[in-house]
Amino acid sequence: MPTKPNLRLVPPKGEKWKVPGRKSNRALRTKEYLTPNEVEKLIEASKSNRHGHRDATIILTAYRHGLRVSELIDLRWDQIDWPKANLHVRRLKGGVDSVHPIMGDELRALRKLQREQGPKSSFVFVSERGGPLTRFAVAKMIEKAGKDAGLGVSVHFHQLRHACGYALADAGHDTRRLQSWLGHSDIKHTAKYAELSAKPFKDFWR
Numbered sequence: 760m761p762t763k764p765n766l767r768l769v770p771p772k773g774e775k776w777k778v779p780g781r782k783s784n785r786a787l788r789t790k791e792y793l794t795p796n797e798v799e800k801l802i803e804a805s806k807s808n809r810h811g812h813r814d815a816t817i818i819l820t821a822y823r824h825g826l827r828v829s830e831l832i833d834l835r836w837d838q839i840d841w842p843k844a845n846l847h848v849r850r851l852k853g854g855v856d857s858v859h860p861i862m863g864d865e866l867r868a869l870r871k872l873q874r875e876q877g878p879k880s881s882f883v884f885v886s887e888r889g890g891p892l893t894r895f896a897v898a899k900m901i902e903k904a905g906k907d908a909g910l911g912v913s914v915h916f917h918q919l920r921h922a923c924g925y926a927l928a929d930a931g932h933d934t935r936r937l938q939s940w941l942g943h944s945d946i947k948h949t950a951k952y953a954e955l956s957a958k959p960f961k962d963f964w965r
Contacts, residue, residue, distance in 0.1 A: 792921035804908035825923035854942035924952035
């Protein structure tokens, strides 16, 4: 059996190798949020999925409460106070927890989801096997819904959280109250939504 020649390490010559990366968000998208009309299109498009009701409820719930994907997939039934129609929102990433009211259409969608869920789980949004959905599964669903809705190929889940902040700021809600709704520990993260609102300019050109 022939012997292999001795191998030796060759010291690098100082060249820097660049790994091809993805384009920046700004290069991919003209804005980092969805408008309320675009969210509606996304919800309608998702209804044609195999698990249409679940997917539409995911989008509606994430949008209404400004959830991060990690907060959504960890959402459990015991966080819902059915008699009072409240949702205990547990924030991650150092966020501040809060209690949100649940609007009628969302409450009905969640009741239907719980009633039809099989196998039963302590988690609200589950896969066919009854386990909590993964970040990847949710991301792929949102991407597909974005394409089906004609919103392009670059729609991603976090745009729903931004859409929530944008819609509430544009409706004229106080920045402090919006900070509490989104669970921001620092108000500077909330202020960017007020900057996107057209409200301050409503009397321009009149």
